[in-house]
Amino acid sequence: DDLEEMMPKYLAFIKGVVDSDDLPLNVSRETLQQNKLLRVIKKKLVRKALDMLKKMSDEDYEKFYKEFGTNIKLGVMEDHSNRNRLAKLLRWQSSNNDEKLTSLQDYLERMKEKQDHIYFMTGTSRSE
Numbered sequence: 001d002d003l004e005e006m007m008p009k010y011l012a013f014i015k016g017v018v019d020s021d022d023l024p025l026n027v028s029r030e031t032l033q034q035n036k037l038l039r040v041i042k043k044k045l046v047r048k049a050l051d052m053l054k055k056m057s058d059e060d061y062e063k064f065y066k067e068f069g070t071n072i073k074l075g076v077m078e079d080h081s082n083r084n085r086l087a088k089l090l091r092w093q094s095s096n097n098d099e100k101l102t103s104l105q106d107y108l109e110r111m112k113e114k115q116d117h118i119y120f121m122t123g124t125s126r127s128e
Contacts, residue, residue, distance in 0.1 A: 006042050010075035011049055013068055018045065043081075050085045065091050065101065093126060 007014055020041060056064060065072070075086045091101035096110060107118070 006038075006045055007049070008046065008075065008079055010071045010078060011046065013071060014049055046079070046082060047085075050082060050089070053089055054085075062091075062101065065089075092120075098126075 006018060018041060020037070053061070053064070069091065072086055072089050076083055076090065079086065088103070088105065091103055092107075094100075094102040094107065096102065096107075111118075
């Protein structure tokens with residue numbers, strides 16, 4: 001009835017219909033909320049959504065991240081079971097490229113051989 005109950009808050013921008021032959025008909029809402037199958041469907045929906053984001057092209061993902069990056073950051077804090085998947089989707093500004101955001105994996109690949117730490121600065125804008 002409501003996809004909001006199937007997706008966590010940080011994925012609220014996803015809209016759709018879930019169809020399943022396995023769900024019982026003519027049952028109360030409370031019974032459905034306790035249904036083990038619904039929990040499995042919810043888990044698979046979240047994983048499928050994260051996999052789709054992961055498979056986006058760099059250009060498309062950059063546009064997506066500008067719009068919904070805050071949601072991904074919120075998911076890292078709220079969704080402990082998918083924290084590692086979500087962390088791979090995070091992007092940050094880097095001194096290596098003024099225009100493009102970078103992932104942690106890309107940063108680690110560029111690290112100098114004897115560099116043991118990651119240094120960072122914060123601010124409200126890049127010029128600050």
